[in-house]
Structure formats: structure tokens, C-alpha cells
Amino acid sequence: MKLAEALAERAAAVRRVEQLRSRVEASARYQEGETPAEDAARLLAEADEVLDTLEALIRRINRTNATVELGPDGTLTDALARRDVLRLRHATLTAAADAAAGSGGRGGYGRQLRSELLMLSALPVAELRERADLVARDLRQLDVRIQRANWEADLVV
Known part of the structure; x- marks a missing residue:
């Protein structure tokens, strides 16, 4: 099997x-x-x-x-741990970028009245999105290697 x-x-x-x-x-x-x-x-x-x-x-x-060895990723167990962390890293970067951009119903950079305080970003949104894209690419590539190993590896008795 x-x-x-x-x-x-x-x-x-x-x-x-x-x-x-x-x-x-x-x-x-x-x-x-x-x-x-x-x-x-x-x-x-x-x-x-x-x-x-x-x-x-x-x-x-x-x-x-x-x-099961997965090359530079170590064993399949190592690759699964890396995949879990990549998923968390991607979610964290995406959430940080969304929060810094003012997404999620918290309003953007602008203001409606002159008396309102202007909201500023504490993080570089474009850089965070770039990092999130790179992590997503790494995650996809790792997931393909894991799936390939799943179909090639025989189950240990």
C-alpha cells in the first residue's frame, strides 16, 4: 500500500x-x-x-x-514540520500586511473629517506582501514534493 x-x-x-x-x-x-x-x-x-x-x-x-528521505528537506516528517511552519509564516505575514494596509474593516489611511487622527502604517505593506508571496511559493513547491513522496513511498509494516 x-x-x-x-x-x-x-x-x-x-x-x-x-x-x-x-x-x-x-x-x-x-x-x-x-x-x-x-x-x-x-x-x-x-x-x-x-x-x-x-x-x-x-x-x-x-x-x-x-x-522516507525527501532530499534537502530531510525526512518526510521534517518536510511536514516545515510545511506547517510555512503555513503559519504565510498567515502571519498576510495578517500583518492586511492590518498595516488597514484591511479588515478598520479603515484605511484616510480620514473622513479633518478632526480625525490620520492612521499610519507601522509596517512596509508591499515588502510584507512580497515576503508572503515568496513563502507561498516555497509552500507550494514543498507541498508538491510531499505529495509526490506520498504516492511513491510504500507504507512501512
């Missing part, structure tokens, strides 16, 4: 557990004289089985990520 297939199975298992949890909650209590919509104990047992399978799958995915 390829790593990408295991990741898809993991996502499906997480969705299944969430569905089962919701059904357990809906069937855990019922009125006297009524019949519950579903057998909550059976649903809970099914959720336990899916969770056990999910744990084993996550362990294999993590072992695979730790062993």
Missing part, C-alpha cells in the same frame, strides 16, 4: 469514528417505554474497532514519514 492510500484510509477512519460517536450520543439515552433508535453499545464497540485500526494505521504512517 502506498502512503497516500494510507492517508486516505486514515481520513476515512477519522470520519467514521466521528459518525459513530455522533450516533452513540444520539442513542445513549431514551425515554422509558420507547426503543432507542440504535444499539449504543454495539455502536460503541464498532467505534472501538475502528479506533484500534486507526491507531495501527497512524503508527505505520508515522514510521513511514520518519524513514
